[in-house]
Amino acid sequence: MDPNTKIAGTSLLLKPMLELLEQKHPYYRRLTNLGKSVTSFDVINVSHGFGHGSIVYKINLHFTCHSGLPPETLPVALKVPGAQIYLQQESQLHSILPDNLEERISQEISNIKAVVKEIAHIHAECIKAAAEKINDGTKKIFGKNQEVWAAMVDEFIQLIPAFIDLVSNKDKIAKDLNKIIDLAGNKEYHLWVAKEGYKELGLPTVLVHGDLWNSNVFFQNDSNREASTEVLAFIDWQLVCEGSPAADITRYLLLDADGVVRRGIEPIIFGFYINCLRSEIPSISFNETQIRKAYLYSFITQVLSLLIITVFNAKSLQHSISKNEDTALNSAKKDKIILQAIHAIEDAAIFVENELAEVVERFKHVKNSN
CATH class of the missing domain: 3.90.1200 (Aminoglycoside 3'-phosphotransferase; Chain: A, domain 2)
Structure with a gap:
């Protein structure tokens, strides 16, 4: 998988996020120490049009391992600042x-x-x-x-x-x-x-x-x-x-x-x-x-x-x-x-x-x- 893949159409790349997780996230390090690596990911917008100045994404990182260990998924949250949340999503206020x-x-x-x-x-x-x-x-x-x-x-x-x-x-x-x-x-x-x-x-x-x-x-x-x-x-x-x-x-x-x-x-x-x-x-x-x-x-x-x-x-x-x-x-x-x-x-x-x-x-x- 290309580590320079953009996340959810933003200018943010996957690679810096994975590097930060390696430094700061104990469970992520545990998975990589077991020989597992991220082979794919999916993104869900969990803001649902709300929030004053940001969009929050749930990112599911999918790990596989060549040594026979079972695949695993690690969910993380990513908050992307910017007032464009008002421009990107139609309000569902009345519903x-x-x-x-x-x-x-x-x-x-x-x-x-x-x-x-x-x-x-x-x-x-x-x-x-x-x-x-x-x-x-x-x-x-x-x-x-x-x-x-x-x-x-x-x-x-x-x-x-x-x-x-x-x-x-x-x-x-x-x-x-x-x-x-x-x-x-x-x-x-x-x-x-x-x-x-x-x-x-x-x-x-x-x-x-x-x-x-x-x-x-x-x-x-x-x-x-x-x-x-x-x-x-x-x-x-x-x-x-x-x-x-x-x-x-x-x-x-x-x-x-x-x-x-x-x-x-x-x-x-x-x-x-x-x-x-x-x-x-x-x-x-x-x-x-x-x-x-x-x-x-x-x-x-x-x-x-x-x-x-x-x-x-x-x-x-x-x-x-x-x-x-x-x-x-x-x-x-x-x-x-x-x-x-x-x-x-x-x-x-x-x-x-x-x-x-x-x-x-x-x-x-x-x-x-x-």
Whole structure:
């Protein structure tokens, strides 16, 4: 088999992926050490048209061996970034979501709870192992990843005018963005939220995925091969770090729930998270009020990220609209993602004027570091 074969029509070649598996994947090495080699592969797109900026492929690598050992198949996942997911696949939105709005909202809330339950399980394992692995003050893991979003603040700010161009009530959005920019545009605030803010609230350090949204969540299929509310895996851990228990919850809610769903679940999700933790660690000493405050801290850091994602996705959808591709549906999707970002900005403005007023005052004179 030619190792320079392209994968799924992309510019990616099979050879570099096999070399990486040889370095990083123990079971792949075990197969090659037994004398087995990849003789063919097949690719399945498991994104099904979803995901904000990537396509996820399941690649089945088929091994054979000349020494008489039986053939074997190794499945791996490959995530290919790019906004073209909106251009490559027709949306099946109306066929996969319930017709009834209340039923759809209920289904989305069930999905969010399933994700938060898995987050709580990961956190419980971290808390149990805290003394030797994370919170001992001597061993830091993936520390630099705490600084990723802070390092991108300037780039995010440069694209704010592009977002304002998308909305009809430009003055209102500009005014709300003005209210939050002292925090959202302050790198030192981002670093404080990632490293210290949650500790000041009395929360433990846990493992943070760093980029948790639907593109990076696999749900288990049910008996009808439809996606269930059972989480199969979180993928793409390249931004993993230690940090706030609220970090992944915040990013997932902001990026994957529209204003109706997010606002509806916010009053209950932190208590749900605490109950999930207590089912594994009855003696935890923090509560939903502390988690919610940490959520508000993180909310401000993630708003600009949502805003920029919206700019890029709206541009991709507009490209399809301009080519008369599913114009009505793509226009509705574009309106929906813009409204999701508007609701997030509105809420962030309320948070900084009320519950985060003392934090705004604290960082008013703290300048960005280079």
